[in-house]
Structure formats: C-alpha cells, structure tokens
Amino acid sequence: NAKRKGGNQHLVYRPADGQEIERLYQTEADLRVAIEQGQLILYLQAQMDQAGELAGAEALVRWQHPQSGMVSPAEFIPIAERSDLIADLDRWVLRRSLEVLKRWQDRGQRLTMSVNISPRHIQSARFVESVTEILKETGADPTLLVLEVTEGLLVEDVEQSIQKMKALSELGIQFAIDDLGTGYSSLSYIRQLPVHELKIDQSFIRGIPHTQSDVTMVKTIVSFAQNLNLRVVAEGVETRSQSKFCEKLGIWGQGYFYEKPIEWHLWQRKWGVAM
Ligand code: C2E
Numbered sequence: 001n002a003k004r005k006g007g008n009q010h011l012v013y014r015p016a017d018g019q020e021i022e023r024l025y026q027t028e029a030d031l032r033v034a035i036e037q038g039q040l041i042l043y044l045q046a047q048m049d050q051a052g053e054l055a056g057a058e059a060l061v062r063w064q065h066p067q068s069g070m071v072s073p074a075e076f077i078p079i080a081e082r083s084d085l086i087a088d089l090d091r092w093v094l095r096r097s098l099e100v101l102k103r104w105q106d107r108g109q110r111l112t113m114s115v116n117i118s119p120r121h122i123q124s125a126r127f128v129e130s131v132t133e134i135l136k137e138t139g140a141d142p143t144l145l146v147l148e149v150t151e152g153l154l155v156e157d158v159e160q161s162i163q164k165m166k167a168l169s170e171l172g173i174q175f176a177i178d179d180l181g182t183g184y185s186s187l188s189y190i191r192q193l194p195v196h197e198l199k200i201d202q203s204f205i206r207g208i209p210h211t212q213s214d215v216t217m218v219k220t221i222v223s224f225a226q227n228l229n230l231r232v233v234a235e236g237v238e239t240r241s242q243s244k245f246c247e248k249l250g251i252w253g254q255g256y257f258y259e260k261p262i263e264w265h266l267w268q269r270k271w272g273v274a275m
C-alpha cells in the first residue's frame, strides 16, 4: 500500500509499539476509502439563541465503518490530523453542510451553519481557495457560515493563520473559538483575532450552576465577549438549570438538554426547516 509507505512524517509523536502503529496506518487507509466511498455521515446539533429559539446548527461528522459500525470523531479525527487527510475530511464536511445550508436558504430559513476546521487544515496551502471554491459551488450564503477553530491554531504559523481568517472574514464568513478555556491562550490574545463567537468548553458548563469557579469563569468570558461584541455559545448544556443560566446571561446554548446530534435529514424534518 503506497500510502502506508508514502512517508507520513508525523507518525511518531510518542513511543508506540508496532501493533499500535499498524492499527493507526490501517485506520488512516480505511478513512481514505471512507471519504471516497461515502461512509461519512453528516450529523447536526441545534444551537439555541438567548431566547431559547433555534438559531443554527453545528455539523458533526460520523463514520459508518463497514465492520466496526459507527465510529466517533473523537477516535478518527486525531488520526486524520496526523496527515493531510484531515483537509480532505474537513472539505467533505464543509461541502455537505453548505449544500444543506443552501437548501434552508432557498426555503427562507436564516440559520447559521457551524463547521469544525482543524488547525492543520487551516495551515495547509490551499485553505482559503478551497473554502471560497466550495462556497461558490454550493451557492451558500457566507454570512451564515461559522468556522470553528481551536486554540491549537495559535501554536504554529500564527501570523499566516490570522491572515487567512481575515481574508475569509472579508467574504462575510464568521469564526468561532471552539473549546474555549481548554488551551493556553489568554483572553487578551484572543482579542487580537478576527473572531465573532466564543464557544465555552463543556467542562466549564458541567459545574453550572453549583460550582462557583465555573460560574465565575463563564461570567468572566461573557463580560469579555460583550465588550467585544462577540456571540457566546455554551457547549454541553445538559440540564434545564444550565439552559436557564444561559438565557439569563444572554448567550446561546448547545447540548443534550436540547438534543443529541442527529443525522442531517432527520434533523431538518424534526425542525421543519426544509419541507
Ligand atoms: P466539538 O466541536 O467541541 O463538538 C462538540 C462535541 O460535544 C460533539 O462531540 C458533541 O456531540 C458533543 N456534545 C454536544 N452536546 C453535548 C452534551 O450536552 N454533553 C456532552 N457530554 N457532549 C456533548 P462529537 O460529535 O463526538 O465530536 C467530537 C469532536 O470531534 C468535536 O468537538 C470536534 O472537535 C471534532 N469534530 C467533529 N466533526 C468534525 C469535523 O467535521 N472536522 C473536524 N476537524 N473536527 C470535527
């Protein structure tokens, strides 16, 4: 298998035994096939605004493996991120979700579509062109597209990444910082980025409303965001009291309390957005 030998220089981050390396190679090869053969499935999860109304969706990819069944992205995204395979995967998800967004648009639904983009994909040479191309091909409204990036983006090639985000922002695309609070960047650093939304990591929402340090953290982020006119989304809202807390603070919420991610066409039917 040419791809296996074909030098993935990023393979060994830490000591791994032969079996583990073999398994990684196999998953990577399987994933390549999965993208080509339509084994990936687009799932969506609702995002609710400060009034508790449907405001948008996040695209979350699933892999229907022919032998292993449904595989979680927590398992295969890190493997895809070891090579440029992640760019192919992200582009597949972006194309599918923009096709769906276009259908909503055509039916007069103004919902945002949030799509996860890996740092490695942004750092790839053709990132800006390929996003622009997919937007054109699908005819989706760029102002309804939110690209979610993590603080991991801020480790390598920072200046270049910021330039790319700015270029896409000029087309109307919005950016969100995903999993906020789990990385190393400070709020003052985030202030310098062309971002429109902050997504508070679910580990901070878990302690709401009882854990004082989590309450303080969330309130600090919200007041920072309000000063900068940024939207805030709480991730991992699982209880009614957490949803109330979000509404009171005037922020958006996403989580199992509202719904678990579901297959895109079932999602559309459930919310009546593309009849
Ligand atoms: P994420 O972008 O932070 O997505 C949120 C994750 O939290 C999703 O996991 C979602 O199913 C889960 N979640 C949502 N609400 C709740 C809740 O109330 N409680 C709990 N415990 N979990 C909740 P999922 O779908 O397994 O995705 C995991 C991660 O994989 C994502 O985290 C994202 O970083 C990555 N990912 C998913 N799809 C893509 C993709 O298309 N491209 C890239 N690059 N990464 C993706």
Ligand code: MG
Binding pocket: 058, 116, 148, 178
């Ligand atoms: Mg996300």
Ligand code: MG
Binding pocket: 178, 179, 199, 201, 202, 235
């Ligand atoms: Mg997240």
Ligand code: MG
Binding pocket: 178, 179
């Ligand atoms: Mg995450």
